[in-house]
Amino acid sequence: MWSVASAMKTPEKDAPADERRGRKASKETRRQQLIDATIDSLAKRGYAETTMADVAEGAGLSRGIVNFHFESKEKLLVATLQYMADEYAAHWRAALVKAGEDPARQLGALVAADFDRSICNKRKLAAWCAFWGEAKSRPTYQVLCGARDAAYQNVIVDLCRRLKEEGGYDFEPFSTALGVSAMLEGLWLRLMMGPDEVTREAAHASARDVLASIFPRHFERAMRRDRKIA
Amino acid sequence: MWSVASAMKTPEKDAPADERRGRKASKETRRQQLIDATIDSLAKRGYAETTMADVAEGAGLSRGIVNFHFESKEKLLVATLQYMADEYAAHWRAALVKAGEDPARQLGALVAADFDRSICNKRKLAAWCAFWGEAKSRPTYQVLCGARDAAYQNVIVDLCRRLKEEGGYDFEPFSTALGVSAMLEGLWLRLMMGPDEVTREAAHASARDVLASIFPRHFERAMRRDRKIA
DNA sequence: CCGTATTGAATGAATGTTCAACAAGCGGCC
DNA sequence: GGCCGCTTGTTGAACATTCATTCAATACGG
Numbered sequence: 001m002w003s004v005a006s007a008m009k010t011p012e013k014d015a016p017a018d019e020r021r022g023r024k025a026s027k028e029t030r031r032q033q034l035i036d037a038t039i040d041s042l043a044k045r046g047y048a049e050t051t052m053a054d055v056a057e058g059a060g061l062s063r064g065i066v067n068f069h070f071e072s073k074e075k076l077l078v079a080t081l082q083y084m085a086d087e088y089a090a091h092w093r094a095a096l097v098k099a100g101e102d103p104a105r106q107l108g109a110l111v112a113a114d115f116d117r118s119i120c121n122k123r124k125l126a127a128w129c130a131f132w133g134e135a136k137s138r139p140t141y142q143v144l145c146g147a148r149d150a151a152y153q154n155v156i157v158d159l160c161r162r163l164k165e166e167g168g169y170d171f172e173p174f175s176t177a178l179g180v181s182a183m184l185e186g187l188w189l190r191l192m193m194g195p196d197e198v199t200r201e202a203a204h205a206s207a208r209d210v211l212a213s214i215f216p217r218h219f220e221r222a223m224r225r226d227r228k229i230a
Numbered sequence: 231m232w233s234v235a236s237a238m239k240t241p242e243k244d245a246p247a248d249e250r251r252g253r254k255a256s257k258e259t260r261r262q263q264l265i266d267a268t269i270d271s272l273a274k275r276g277y278a279e280t281t282m283a284d285v286a287e288g289a290g291l292s293r294g295i296v297n298f299h300f301e302s303k304e305k306l307l308v309a310t311l312q313y314m315a316d317e318y319a320a321h322w323r324a325a326l327v328k329a330g331e332d333p334a335r336q337l338g339a340l341v342a343a344d345f346d347r348s349i350c351n352k353r354k355l356a357a358w359c360a361f362w363g364e365a366k367s368r369p370t371y372q373v374l375c376g377a378r379d380a381a382y383q384n385v386i387v388d389l390c391r392r393l394k395e396e397g398g399y400d401f402e403p404f405s406t407a408l409g410v411s412a413m414l415e416g417l418w419l420r421l422m423m424g425p426d427e428v429t430r431e432a433a434h435a436s437a438r439d440v441l442a443s444i445f446p447r448h449f450e451r452a453m454r455r456d457r458k459i460a
Numbered sequence: 461c462c463g464t465a466t467t468g469a470a471t472g473a474a475t476g477t478t479c480a481a482c483a484a485g486c487g488g489c490c
Numbered sequence: 491g492g493c494c495g496c497t498t499g500t501t502g503a504a505c506a507t508t509c510a511t512t513c514a515a516t517a518c519g520g
């Protein structure tokens with residue numbers, strides 16, 4: 001009994017459909033399928049209301065299957081967070097490499113990567129936020145979220161240093177880097193919670209605007225007058 | 231049976247002790263006591279693991295009492311969030327009034343208020359974050375959190391406008407205001423999750439640093455060289 | 461003593477986990 | 491090719507636990 005809903009719930013499943021159904025699906029494929037369903041459930045119902053039954057139903061499988069591929073609910077959630085952290089890190093690292101050597105281009109690419117559709121959509125943001133909410137009281141989550149931030153922020157600190165040298169700014173690189181990366185995370189939060197008038201593009205533009213204030217010799221201001229004054 | 235721990239768990243209980251114990255405690259006092267215990271539990275165990283029994287135990291009362299003063303767990307949590315939102319709003323509004331008429335002073339006061347000890351401590355930040363994590367899937371929470379942000383951000387937008395006029399900056403007020411308020415929220419997140427080396431003072435300094443970049447004619451840079459280069 | 465706050469055991473619902481049964485693939489064997 | 495086990499993924503019902511809620515009994519204040 002395959003529910004049609006589960007097959008088209010997330011538009012980003014680009015794996016061949018015949019690989020995901022039937023008994024032939026490999027172990028790894030099935031694990032990924034369950035992780036996807038977990039993210040769906042976290043986004044739809046929140047952390048507290050996410051149940052094994054809901055995850056299984058979302059994946060179009062039966063209840064017992066989750067404990068077969070993952071030992072427990074805890075392990076499933078950790079694997080899900082690990083997957084999101086890996087995906088996020090791979091994404092910005094790729095963007096960084098593609099940006100070349102210029103630090104301003106690199107910082108711009110990093111920020112753009114944060115607001116890329118594949119990373120920054122309501123589904124994933126809601127899942128991230130669900131984990132953040134529990135991170136305080138769960139060392140495992142805190143480590144995974146912390147690892148995410150640490151590497152990312154080291155890169156931003158380094159970029160701030162190089163931009164400071166190039167542009168002759170007088171900010172404190174560490175402090176500014178902390179502010180910038182915090183702003184990016186805060187914008188994610190706004191995107192997830194705020195009204196719909198805060199779009200991905202608006203958040204990105206806002207980040208670029210602040211970058212233009214901090215690094216005036218490296219970032220151009222968007223200078224668009226088409227914004228509605230609310 | 232009064233647990234000693236509950237009496238000294240939170241250092242900020244300045245209400246007279248004899249008002250909080252015994253049967254004389256008024257309805258309102260008892261509600262507040264339970265709300266405090268709820269914040270404690272959210273901070274210590276996270277949203278998902280917060281139970282009625284834990285709240286009652288934290289307050290030094292018996293299990294059934296919560297359903298007497300609040301009808302249900304849901305109502306207790308909403309009341310708790312409402313309390314935190316009210317407290318937060320009252321705090322920054324007071325800071326705003328006290329700052330006088332100068333927009334730069336006002337913005338500085340607003341930012342300082344965000345990092346004030348009474349508001350910005352691990353206990354409350356963890357509770358806020360717990361609610362954020364569930365807000366996506368709970369309209370009631372989303373409304374309360376959203377209301378918090380909306381008023382706050384309108385003030386910041388207005389301050390950005392006035393500062394722009396005064397200083398002749400060329401940023402877009404709305405966009406910059408979004409970035410600034412997002413940064414403040416992001417710093418809260420960092421304070422809660424990040425390593426202990428990110429202190430309240432460091433976060434505040436970071437915010438001031440970015441403000442100095444955005445409004446160079448209104449905010450002085452801290453220019454401290456005592457920061458360790460990590 | 462009356463009314464009300466409080467207690468704590470009982471209840472019932474929700475849910476994570478287990479497990480015995482089942483089915484699908486698969487390789488060997490006649 | 492067809493039959494037979496064997497391994498392994500899968501199922502769904504049964505089980506155990508946790509927890510919000512209820513409520514009759516109790517204790518305290520007035």
